[in-house]
Amino acid sequence: MSPRPDLHRDIDGDVYVFPRHLAGSTPTGDPALAPLLDRGWDLQYDEDDNVYVNAPDGRVRLGYLPEGEDDGLWRINAYKATPFDPPVWGVCFNDRVPTEFVAAFTTSLATTYQAGAYLARPVAGSAERDPFHAVVPLLQQGWKIDRPRWGVFAVNAPDGLGGLEYTTGYLNPAAELSTRDARWHLWAGKSIDRPYWYATASTDTPVALLTALTRCVADPAPLPRWRAETSSYMKGIAQLIPVLPPRPTAPTPLEVRRAAASRRPTALPAPSITRWSTSSRPALPGPSR
Template sequence: MPSHDDFDFRTIDGDVYVSPRYLAGTTAIGDPALAPLRDLGWNLDHDDLGNAYLNAPDRKVRLGYLPEGEDDGLWRINAYKDPFGPPTWGVCFNDSCPTEFVRAFTTALAEAYEQGPNAYLAAPDLGHADRDPFHAVAPLIKRGWQTDRSRGGVFVIQAPDRLAGLEFTSGRLDPETELTTRNARWHMWAGTSIDRPAWYATASTDTPVVLLKAVTECVSDPTPLPRWREETYSYVQGMARLTPVIPPRPLAPTPLDVQRASARRPAALTTFTVPRWSTTSRPALPGPRR
């Protein structure tokens, strides 16, 4: 458990820490994940249902925040070589995914977008050292995730407690299926069952490795996430560790603080005596009005 001084208490939002963080659940607030792209000046639109859409200035990257969408895909991000063509790659985070994981992705996407199309459209490539798909898996391996099985061309790696995992599917996949179902090249989830996960995220074949790595780094980070206890889901309460947030210790007053407090304190009353009362004394005579 991180020590008291490891956190900036101005940024804490919650009364418990949830560990491991992949069992934290969503914050149900989209703004933190939208912020990295909005800070670049991306255009934000809304529809009549309350869905939000972010578009890059060149219209080659689009994000949809879809609380009123047709399925549980709350976050959908697509990139295009041609603004009027099919997506080059697509990523989806469902409505239970911790918002911090989405923000990790959008932060990396913002950095890649500023570098240009060669960065945000850089498909994984074994022939390029910095685009090797293994880089997306490396953070998990370094933090103790282990290969679970490899079946039918599907590589699976799971967290030590087996409550989160990542699937990588080899071979050819249908581009349309990757964008509209969970049968994508990359599939990450948490919970006791891959068929009914607590949350999931998918990424299609040509999603840049640097964006995928940002997510796996965030998911496997051992630092717990803050949440409000009454909003933690039942599956979290049964499997995750919930630790109360320790409030910040008050700072000791400095000599200047003491001096200022003394200056504000009213002068002591030395010319007025408060009459003492007892059961045998008569009421004091009224004195002059102050």
């Protein structure tokens, strides 16, 4: 049975999309920018209305690029010194990735940057920085281990409509930052060759950031969307659950007592004038004088 949320808030949508990795993006990227802007990161625009958000020291840069040259809507790079140096790591989300997934990444990025750990390289066998930790949230929700080809470790969604691949061995650092030939490749759709959405992360992307992303992807709760804005591609493979109106809350004991008191009859004052009814008999004539 598909999960249906029990808590009803101000929901931006008229359907829930299940599973959530088939939800697609939202019309605005503001929720994913907010975690960084709330920490005082600098916001800039270019002449094409692309958005750039920079860390206070300029060593992390996010680009929200609706007018970019390809479908890489979100590009996030970290630098050891200045943006003029080659990026230490880079992440890309294409234009259909659920915005909530990007927000999970940027929320973790804001915290990791504040702690000075945004350049923490993955270390195999480490208690906290082993790349395998990023896969655990997916395995805990029933994603299955796969070996699709030599040199690639993968986990696939239970419905077969999504997956995460980790490539072993040497990779071209420049290609990792500009193509889908990256260390990490997360996707959803009918096949990895032509995914509906995808995200990539280069070799030295901190495990804490990747784990925040996979934890959000693995969350079993569906995501709210507007049916009219849901792509026909996803309508054909995802479950759309109507959003129900809010359920009335149970009354408190005080409210029950007040309601009962309001229903009690109140005593009527004694009448000062005799009241006649249709059943009253007429007065008898008095004795004649």
